[in-house]
Amino acid sequence: MTTACPGSKAEADHLEAETAFAAFIRRLAHDAATLRAIKSGKVDAILDPASGRAILLPEAREALRRGAAPTNQILATLPREEYQRLLAAGLEPVTLALGEVLHEPGELIRQIYFPNESLLVSLVTRIQNHGALEIALVGSEGMVGLPVAQGIGTASVRAVAQGTGTALRMEAARFCEALGTCLALQRALHRYTHALIAQITQTAACNCFHQVEARLARWLLMASDRLQSNLIRFTHEWLADLLGVRRVGVTVAASALQQQRLIQYSRGNITILDREGLKASACECYQKIKDIFDRA
Amino acid sequence: MRRKQIVQPSDPAAVAAMMVMRLYVAGGAPNSVQAIANLEAICQQHLKGHYQLEIVDVFEQPLRALADGVIVTPSLTKLSPLPAAQIVGNLSDRSKVLLALGLQGKTP
Numbered sequence: 001m002t003t004a005c006p007g008s009k010a011e012a013d014h015l016e017a018e019t020a021f022a023a024f025i026r027r028l029a030h031d032a033a034t035l036r037a038i039k040s041g042k043v044d045a046i047l048d049p050a051s052g053r054a055i056l057l058p059e060a061r062e063a064l065r066r067g068a069a070p071t072n073q074i075l076a077t078l079p080r081e082e083y084q085r086l087l088a089a090g091l092e093p094v095t096l097a098l099g100e101v102l103h104e105p106g107e108l109i110r111q112i113y114f115p116n117e118s119l120l121v122s123l124v125t126r127i128q129n130h131g132a133l134e135i136a137l138v139g140s141e142g143m144v145g146l147p148v149a150q151g152i153g154t155a156s157v158r159a160v161a162q163g164t165g166t167a168l169r170m171e172a173a174r175f176c177e178a179l180g181t182c183l184a185l186q187r188a189l190h191r192y193t194h195a196l197i198a199q200i201t202q203t204a205a206c207n208c209f210h211q212v213e214a215r216l217a218r219w220l221l222m223a224s225d226r227l228q229s230n231l232i233r234f235t236h237e238w239l240a241d242l243l244g245v246r247r248v249g250v251t252v253a254a255s256a257l258q259q260q261r262l263i264q265y266s267r268g269n270i271t272i273l274d275r276e277g278l279k280a281s282a283c284e285c286y287q288k289i290k291d292i293f294d295r296a
Numbered sequence: 297m298r299r300k301q302i303v304q305p306s307d308p309a310a311v312a313a314m315m316v317m318r319l320y321v322a323g324g325a326p327n328s329v330q331a332i333a334n335l336e337a338i339c340q341q342h343l344k345g346h347y348q349l350e351i352v353d354v355f356e357q358p359l360r361a362l363a364d365g366v367i368v369t370p371s372l373t374k375l376s377p378l379p380a381a382q383i384v385g386n387l388s389d390r391s392k393v394l395l396a397l398g399l400q401g402k403t404p
Contacts, residue, residue: 034367034384042385043368044325045354047361054354054361054369060325 021058028055072114072168073141074188082182086170089178094169096121102144102159109155112145112175117228119165122242124158132158133207133244136200137219139226141293142192148172149179149189162223162242163233195296199289206285212245213253217282219243220263220272222289230272257281315347315397316375320366323355327386331370334387342399374398 028046029035037043044060047053056064075083096102096119103109105125115121121144123136135157138144144159144167153172170178179185206215219242223232236254240247254270257263262277263270272278279286319335321328332351339347354361354369364373365382374381374397381396394400 029367037368037384040385042327042388043370044327045322045369047354047358047367047369049362052359052362054322054358056322056325060322060327064323064325 025057071117071140072143074143074185074192075114075168077188078182078184082184085182086178086185089170090174091168091170094167096161096165096167098161098163100161102161103155104158105156107155108153109145109148109172111169112143112148112172113159113167113169114143115139115167115226116165117226118163119167120162120223120226122160122162124160124242126158131244132241134219134242135203136196137162137222137226138196139223140228141226142196143189145172145175146189146193146196148175149186150193151176162238191296195293198292202285202289206283207244210283210285211253212243212249213256214281214283215243215285216250216253217257217262217278218286220270221275221278221282221286224272224275225290230275232270232272233268234270235268313346313377315343315377317347317397318350318352318364318373318375320352320354320361320364320369320371320373322369323353325369328370330386330388331372334390334393335372338387338390338393338397338399342394342397372396 025038025046026035028048029038034046038046038057041059043057045054045056048055075086078086091114094113096113102111102113102121113121115138117140119139121138122134123138123144124132124134126132138159143149145155147153147155179189206218210218216239219239220232223234224230236247236250239250239254243250254263254265257278258265260274260277260281262274262281263272265271317335319331321331335349339349352360354366361369361371366373368384370384370386372383372387372393374383377398379398381398383393383396387393391400
């Protein structure tokens, strides 16, 4: 879902397009009864005799877009009826912004999120007198708010959006109710829980034993897999926080990877140039985590 | 989507009394899905299988819909018995649909 800033050119263009479409519909629906039917919201499409086509009304188009196959891999595995049941129970699309906190440790988890391919969420823990440290990365393969599925309502870590992207969101209480009748979702979440625990376990060992350059390579590959893109938008400060190192450590590691022509970075954009080369530079943890997710 | 539901009773009198309808829908759009569900419920309760319903997707057959005078969907046309009738919308107003189909006041 795209939104335009109030007063912006994008908003002006959007309003102009909406006005033009409304005028177009009025031209087609020339009698009062048809206009009343459209205004009532109980029709989906209008036929255009000039083009010989049927045109979906905006509300129907939006509803179909919401009901279209999700890019989140957990939701994509569900039978269509089960997915439709979740939509009917309140699963809704949402756009999240960089740095948006979805839950804090010790807080009630009010919403659960299924990120789409455009979104990454870090699960982060903070140690007093030290920085933050990412313990897991959640993207389109997973779900944020997993404790809710196990009957735990309180978060133990911070979940923060690493960039702007979309997700499907649902109130935790309604999700719990729906989960009881969604057997395919239960099975998918059991598998995801296993894979997430494995990721956290491997990440703990990785943070302890592996060099920053190898860890950075691992992280970039994991992010790229989840975004389904070779372009990752991040700053060195963010990466330093996520990897639990100083900013200069990330700069040195990124420069080394860039010198080997594995990545290119500028102004917060990191592009993976040589995926196989980056895999060779990453520690074993990338492949181990990937294998577990692939098997799950 | 183009679906026909035909129940052919063995009794000739029942065949003659069969209601023939055509419902124009827009793929899986919400009001269209709702209209199919509402109409099927009405048919089940009031026509007990003595009906013939054709569902036409206007994305597949827009020219046919235009030729039949359809402007918006969902749109239900009662073809027989006469008088013919047309109802626009998701058919959620049950009494209006029953009135248009000539079924109001008839016990199911």
